Amino acid sequence: MISQTGEYxxxxxxxxxxHQEGDPVSVExxxxxxxxxxxxxxxxxxxxxxxxILASARGPRGGFELAIxxxxxxxxxxxxPFDDLEGRGQCLLGRPECSDQTxxxxxxxxxxxxxxxxTFFRETTVDDLITELNEATGAVAGNGRxxx
Amino acid sequence: MISQTGEYxxxxxxxxxxHQEGDPVSVExxxxxxxxxxxxxxxxxxxxxxxxILASARGPRGGFELAIxxxxxxxxxxxxPFDDLEGRGQCLLGRPECSDQTxxxxxxxxxxxxxxxxTFFRETTVDDLITELNEATGAVAGNGRxxx
DNA sequence: CGTATTTATCATATTGTCATGAGAAACACA
DNA sequence: TGTGTTTCTCATGACAATATGATAAATACG
Numbered sequence: 028m029i030s031q032t033g034e035y036x037x038x039x040x041x042x043x044x045x046h047q048e049g050d051p052v053s054v055e056x057x058x059x060x061x062x063x064x065x066x067x068x069x070x071x072x073x074x075x076x077x078x079x080i081l082a083s084a085r086g087p088r089g090g091f092e093l094a095i096x097x098x099x100x101x102x103x104x105x106x107x108p109f110d111d112l113e114g115r116g117q118c119l120l121g122r123p124e125c126s127d128q129t130x131x132x133x134x135x136x137x138x139x140x141x142x143x144x145x146t147f148f149r150e151t152t153v154d155d156l157i158t159e160l161n162e163a164t165g166a167v168a169g170n171g172r173x174x175x
Numbered sequence: 176m177i178s179q180t181g182e183y184x185x186x187x188x189x190x191x192x193x194h195q196e197g198d199p200v201s202v203e204x205x206x207x208x209x210x211x212x213x214x215x216x217x218x219x220x221x222x223x224x225x226x227x228i229l230a231s232a233r234g235p236r237g238g239f240e241l242a243i244x245x246x247x248x249x250x251x252x253x254x255x256p257f258d259d260l261e262g263r264g265q266c267l268l269g270r271p272e273c274s275d276q277t278x279x280x281x282x283x284x285x286x287x288x289x290x291x292x293x294t295f296f297r298e299t300t301v302d303d304l305i306t307e308l309n310e311a312t313g314a315v316a317g318n319g320r321x322x323x
Numbered sequence: 324c325g326t327a328t329t330t331a332t333c334a335t336a337t338t339g340t341c342a343t344g345a346g347a348a349a350c351a352c353a
Numbered sequence: 354t355g356t357g358t359t360t361c362t363c364a365t366g367a368c369a370a371t372a373t374g375a376t377a378a379a380t381a382c383g
Binding site for chain 1: 176177179182185186189267268269278279280281282283284285288289291292295299303304305307308311
């Protein structure tokens with residue numbers, strides 16, 4: 028669905044959102060924690076910084092941090108620099124023009140699904156994912172205490 | 176969503192389904208009609224033949240034709256040899272294990288969508304697409320006569 | 324049998340993605 | 354000012370996907 032690079036971006040940004048307090052986080056740390064190739068991740072995050080999604084600082088105590096509040100940062104913004112989520116995949120048969128007026132054979136059955144995918148990336152925020160993760164791990168680690 | 180090769184396969188099979196009557200269709204013809212690289216398409220269709228989806232015949236009056244009735248041939252069967260539709264993309268964050276028990280941050284929001292995509296490919300048949308195409312072009316070419 | 328036609332197959336080129344390594348540039352801090 | 358840390362950037366390589374061209378193998382038909 029998304030490329031390896033896009034996946035790295037997503038996971039790294041998620042990590043940054045979970046470590047927002049304090050100093051920016053170095054590529055070294057992220058790469059180690061998430062088992063990603065260091066220099067490749069560096070390039071990837073640099074592009075996100077150029078897009079204004081991350082802020083970067085060089086030198087000691089430097090690193091990356093979110094430049095946009097996690098509750099206003101959509102998955103689309105993170106993945107889009109690396110994967111063409113809307114151009115490609117809109118028409119399943121790869122036609123340059125495919126609309127209700129000039130439909131391909133799959134158009135009517137496919138477009139609803141394509142829109143759902145598009146909507147997922149555009150409307151899901153980083154914060155949504157973190158909240159969901161906290162709920163999930165909380166439920167497991169909660170040991171039933173809260174339900175009593 | 177699917178690779179270039181998978182798209183070629185889908186379009187070529189669709190073409191074959193629309194030209195089922197008479198002799199098998201040569202790679203030459205398909206490649207020309209659909210603007211695809213000839214030898215690459217040959218290899219692609221050969222693999223579908225090995226999978227039992229197409230039947231191939233060499234020599235004069237040879238070519239490819241469907242080996243499975245179009246109303247029992249799913250898009251999944253056509254694309255699956257070229258694209259791993261279910262393994263990859265199941266977990267948005269690329270985790271090897273991602274289930275309700277061990278969910279990633281995106282699991283709950285993503286799994287429904289992933290299942291819909293999977294279902295689309297598994298349950299949509301070649302015949303479904305052709306029917307829809309006929310209805311669409313029929314409506315345009317029909318010139319309003321039938322609606323009177 | 325001989326020939327033209329068509330798929331099957333091999334070798335190779337091209338392109339894009341993923342990845343590594345080295346060094347330049349910027350910065351904090353003593 | 355000097356030194357170490359970290360991002361930034363370039364050069365390069367590995368690998369898979371895509372594509373081209375040549376040739377072998379099979380087949381219909383005269």
